[in-house]
Structures are given as structure tokens and as C-alpha cells.
Amino acid sequence: MTAKPLFEYPDPHTPDTVDRLVEAALATDGINAPREALTAAFAYTAEPVEHLITTEQGRERIHPTRLRSVRVGGETALELSVRLFGCAGSTWERNERNDSCWGSPADPASATAEWMLPPTEVWHGSDGKPTAALSVTMTSADRVVAVISRASELLSAGDGRRRYDLSADLLLNGQEIPCLMVAQVYRTPEGNFWAWPTVKGNNRTKGRHHILKTDQAALLKATDVTAALHRWTVERNAELKQADSDDHPARLALQVAVVDARLIVGCTKPELLHQVAQARNRRDHIHANLGFTPNDQERAIGRRVLAKYREAGLIDGTVFGVLAGDLPITRLHECPPDAGICEQRDLRCMLLLAQFFPAAGDRRRSLIRKVMAEPEGELLNSQHTAERLRAYSALCSVSWPEAWNPRVDDNTVPVANARAGVVLSRKSAIQLQAIADKDDDAFAELIRYRAPQWLAAFKLADADRGSMGAQTNRGTDDEPGPSTRARRGIPNALAAMNARRAQAVGLLREMAAAMEEGRDPRRVDAFGNTDDAGKAADQAWFDDAFPKGTGQRLPRPPYTAPAPPPTAGRQGQQPLFHAPPPPSDRELADTKKAGVRSLLNQIESLTKDLTTLADAARSHAAAAGMSPTWEANESERLNVQAGNIVESLKHAVEGTRPPDEGHRG
Numbered sequence: 001m002t003a004k005p006l007f008e009y010p011d012p013h014t015p016d017t018v019d020r021l022v023e024a025a026l027a028t029d030g031i032n033a034p035r036e037a038l039t040a041a042f043a044y045t046a047e048p049v050e051h052l053i054t055t056e057q058g059r060e061r062i063h064p065t066r067l068r069s070v071r072v073g074g075e076t077a078l079e080l081s082v083r084l085f086g087c088a089g090s091t092w093e094r095n096e097r098n099d100s101c102w103g104s105p106a107d108p109a110s111a112t113a114e115w116m117l118p119p120t121e122v123w124h125g126s127d128g129k130p131t132a133a134l135s136v137t138m139t140s141a142d143r144v145v146a147v148i149s150r151a152s153e154l155l156s157a158g159d160g161r162r163r164y165d166l167s168a169d170l171l172l173n174g175q176e177i178p179c180l181m182v183a184q185v186y187r188t189p190e191g192n193f194w195a196w197p198t199v200k201g202n203n204r205t206k207g208r209h210h211i212l213k214t215d216q217a218a219l220l221k222a223t224d225v226t227a228a229l230h231r232w233t234v235e236r237n238a239e240l241k242q243a244d245s246d247d248h249p250a251r252l253a254l255q256v257a258v259v260d261a262r263l264i265v266g267c268t269k270p271e272l273l274h275q276v277a278q279a280r281n282r283r284d285h286i287h288a289n290l291g292f293t294p295n296d297q298e299r300a301i302g303r304r305v306l307a308k309y310r311e312a313g314l315i316d317g318t319v320f321g322v323l324a325g326d327l328p329i330t331r332l333h334e335c336p337p338d339a340g341i342c343e344q345r346d347l348r349c350m351l352l353l354a355q356f357f358p359a360a361g362d363r364r365r366s367l368i369r370k371v372m373a374e375p376e377g378e379l380l381n382s383q384h385t386a387e388r389l390r391a392y393s394a395l396c397s398v399s400w401p402e403a404w405n406p407r408v409d410d411n412t413v414p415v416a417n418a419r420a421g422v423v424l425s426r427k428s429a430i431q432l433q434a435i436a437d438k439d440d441d442a443f444a445e446l447i448r449y450r451a452p453q454w455l456a457a458f459k460l461a462d463a464d465r466g467s468m469g470a471q472t473n474r475g476t477d478d479e480p481g482p483s484t485r486a487r488r489g490i491p492n493a494l495a496a497m498n499a500r501r502a503q504a505v506g507l508l509r510e511m512a513a514a515m516e517e518g519r520d521p522r523r524v525d526a527f528g529n530t531d532d533a534g535k536a537a538d539q540a541w542f543d544d545a546f547p548k549g550t551g552q553r554l555p556r557p558p559y560t561a562p563a564p565p566p567t568a569g570r571q572g573q574q575p576l577f578h579a580p581p582p583p584s585d586r587e588l589a590d591t592k593k594a595g596v597r598s599l600l601n602q603i604e605s606l607t608k609d610l611t612t613l614a615d616a617a618r619s620h621a622a623a624a625g626m627s628p629t630w631e632a633n634e635s636e637r638l639n640v641q642a643g644n645i646v647e648s649l650k651h652a653v654e655g656t657r658p659p660d661e662g663h664r665g
Helices: 015-026 035-042 096-101 141-157 166-173 202-212 216-221 225-242 249-256 270-286 294-311 317-324 341-356 364-371 382-399 415-420 429-435 440-449 451-457 490-499 501-517 539-545 585-623 632-656
Strands: 053-056 059-062 067-072 075-085 121-124 130-137 179-182 184-188 191-195 197-200 258-267
Touching: 015 035, 015 053, 015 059, 035 130, 035 191, 067 270, 075 270, 096 141, 096 294, 121 270, 130 258, 130 270, 141 184, 141 191, 141 202, 141 216, 166 202, 166 249, 179 270, 191 216, 197 202, 197 270, 202 249, 216 225, 225 249, 258 270, 270 294, 270 317, 294 317, 294 341, 294 364, 294 382, 317 341, 341 364, 341 382, 341 429, 341 440, 341 501, 382 415, 382 451, 415 585, 429 440, 429 501, 440 451, 440 490, 440 501, 451 490, 451 501, 490 501, 585 632
Parallel strands: 130 184, 179 258
Antiparallel strands: 053 059, 067 075, 075 258, 121 130, 179 197, 184 191
């Protein structure tokens, strides 16, 4: 659409003209948005009606050139291109970049969350048929205003590293890229409020409202939008008359007085409208160039994987909704009626793990490789595994009040197991805890697949890689002075827990109980008993209870035999997938080679730590007047020990050298 330069704000259409546009839209094939939504949108129309409608067989319809059929999310949506007043549209509270700032229905403890977004539903018309509009139930009209205001505020916090001032660009050049909007009704006890949130172009919508000095929430609640728009245009035109130059703010604001927009007015399967609309927003955040937070970006990647599974018919809408974080976990078949918070979270996380590491023969294997853009024909490597684990971990944190660093799950799934597929015991975390002190496989499964996230959720450990800058000072409850946090990552913490099994099992049980009771976990002693004084566990205590450098390497995740086929009737939680065959010699060789690389990396890191410690020792010794720093016999012993280690390393890696040319057959 070509637009002529504006010299003043046009008058809004009368209610009769709006009704004419609505009737033309309802008579157009493919448009199934409800009358109320179309009325709310066409009230903001800022172009002649004759540009939008045409007459066919004596009846007015929307002109075909204004409609575009788009295939998105496996379904077809119909978009209407129209010119609207710049104050049209509202910010989308479900923007992917701010996902971690809202509570989710998939958090069993979300009833206590201050900011939780209720699930979206499809709006049904008076005839009972689903329409191309979303419906959200809110507690009050004031809550609607608060949610929209917070969504706008979060956009500023999550704007990323934009290299230009968006508002300044809009003032100079106008809005060059149309926003995409979808109909949504906020249902409250005070009545229904129809809006058109911007599912693509939220920052542009926020920028327009700021430039035009409009309150999007006030317009949303207006009983007569046409009258409100008329008052607004009169005020803006009065300001224009006072403008004495082209650089006057009132004249610059004309750049966004009227803008192009695309409205989703039709959907072949309205039940999937939310996913169809969100797919555009999600795609923008997967490979975003504005530096969004890892959690929000990884969640967008994970949801894209799940969306492709749904399109392929591998999971249904309910499973998708729960795993994406849009529905409560109790909607799953596998969720027992009496499942507690810990069991619900565990069920969802393990189902997510199954989606990201499917076993041989599962159709998901080829599909996830395409969605994650993993090179075709190349074996899954450590980088691919890490990327999957971070998307998985970010989605898991949806079921918790606060998101953690998605790197906490790095290395929990070895590459060999990632290639073969993760196999679980089909026991819940609660069942595993009951036998973990005696059952090696149960303990290993808890340590690998539950402990990282639980430690992160309760802030007992984090994904720090050991950098000096990542350290902070924290004091334990009974120590008034600060204590330096140990430089360690999650793998080191898990290894330390593996070395102190009784205490680790006790801590895991205590964390599970803390989830149910909505409190912090208490400290446990070496025998796994909780602290009599009820002192809360914190990171300083954890570092003392499970010291760095005392760990044992985690055992390889166990393979489990496939479960027998289910009999008639609904059983308990079914196996997520069948067990893969035993690893081949090639896979075992790859695993051992990866182990060599990992150990050398650890040794290299320890060597740097050793250098830092030696330099610090010399510095403090010099300050104390100690000369030399080490006595002669101790210095000699350290040098001999270091030399032996170097010779042992050379001997260990000698077999990695390629054979000489002369010895090749």
C-alpha cells in the first residue's frame, strides 16, 4: 500500500461506516474472526472504505488484494492488510523475549505467583463455533490494565542490544514494517474488553503509543472508541497548528499517525490460533540479533521443536500445551490425580527430556535434527547435545517460580547416550528417592537428571564455569562475615554429591519436601538427617558439605529393559520409549575419546588454577618477609611431582599420534 504524506490527522469513521466494514468482512470467504473483534479493529481504520471493499453479486466484501493466505505453524491463516491509526493495537504480554518474567500454568505452585498469565482459549461465537480470536479470563479490569502495562515495561528491559533508537527512527522514517496483530478478548467480571495485541512488532507498537501520547489501556477500556478517537484527533490537530517547524514534536509524530498493519482475520483451525500467531513471534527470537536473555531464547527454540512435533502428529495439543508451558501439568494422562508439586514437575521435565533425546526408531530423531539445524549426515556431537540440553533446561524452568541458567544441565547427558537416546527407569523422582540409598541406578538417575535443576532452583549451585569474575561473597546463616563462593560448576557439584551418597540422598529428599511445603530446604548431615535447628541450606553450606575436589566421577547412565506392552485399561505412567541396543565398539571408542578430551580440558583448567595459587603464595610470602617462599626440600619435592605428572601425561596421550608415513600399510 502506498501512503500519501499526512498534514493532519484524518477523522475516524462513524459507527455506521464501521458496521459496513464489519458486514463486508463477515461476508468474505475465509474470514472467521468474530464480529466484536472486527468492530474493535475497524474503529481504528484510517483510510477510505472504498479502498477496502468491493461489490460482488450485489454484496460488499473485502477486496481480494487486501487478503493474504499464509501457512504458519502447520496451519493456514488469513491476513488482512489495512491502514490504521497509530494508536491501534496493544503490546503482547506473551512476547517470547519476556517469557521468563511471567508465571506459567505449568508451574504447580503458580497459585502464589504475583504475575501469572492464564491460559489462552479460542473464542466461540454465538453459534458455538470456534472463531479466529483468543480469549483470556482475568480477575478484574484493573488486572488487565496492570498486565498490559507490565508487558510494555518488560519490553524496555528486554530490548537487547539495539544499535539505534527505535523511537527516533519512527519519528524520522515512520513505521516501514507493518505490525502483525491478532484478536484477543479479556474476559472480566466488569465485562469483555476486545483488543488486538501485536504478536509481531511489539516495540514498534509501544514506540507509537509513546510518540502519540496515547494510553493503550485507556483506549482498550473505552466504552465508545470512536468518540475517544475523535477527541484524540482534535487534540493532535490543534497541536499541529501550533507547530512552528518541521522538527516540532507534533509534526514529527505525523510519521506514525497512520500506519500499515496486518490483522489475522481467519484461521483454518481456530483451536490452534494461539500457536499460529505465536509462531511468528517465536521465530524472531530463535536467532535474534538483539541479544535476548539465554532463557527466553532457548525456550523459543525448544517450543519450536515441540511445535514441529505437533504438526507431524507426534504429540497432541494437550501434551504440546503442557510441555510448552501453556497448560497445567494435571492435564496430562500420565499425571496421577494425587500428584504433588515435585511429582508434577518431575513428570513434565522427564517428558521434555524424552522429546529432546529420542531413541532409535523414533520419528522425532530426524525431525529434531532438522529443527535444531544440526548438519545432516554428521553424528551428534557435544555441541549439538549441549544446545539440546539448554533448550530442554530452559523449558523445564517454566515449571518453577524463577528461571535458572539453562547451562545447569550441560554434560548431564553424555554424547553416546544422546546419540542412542535417553532411557529412563519410568519411576518418578519420589519413587527413586525411596530406594536411592541402596539402588545404584536410582541414585544415578536422580543425580544426573534431577539434581542439577533442583540445586539451581534452590540456589545451592549454579552454572558458573569457574571464572574469577563470577564469584560473589555469601555468608552462611550462622556466619556474620562474608565467605567466598567456591569456583565450581554443576558437574563438580554432582561429583561431590556422588562421593557422599547418604548426605546427597538426604538433601534430595529434603529438596523434594521443600517443594511440597513451599519453603527453602534445610541442611542435612553426613547421614542424610535434616538439621535439628532447622537451618536453611544455602550455597556456602553446600560447598562445605560437598567440598570441591572430593568428588567421584558419575557412573554411566544405565540402560533399562523395555517395559511389557500395556494391557487393557489405563496403566500408570507408560514408558517414554524403548531401550536402545547396547553401544557398538565405535560408539564406545567415541565415548572414551570424548573422555580423554574432557579430562585434558579439566587438567588444563587445574593447571591455570595451580599457576594462580603459586603466584598468590609468592606474593603473600614476599609481603610477610618470607624468603624464599618454599624451603629447598619442599621445592624439590614439588618440582619432581610436577615432572612425573608431565611424563605421565605424555605417555598417556602418546597413543593419539597418527602412525608415521613409513609404517603405513
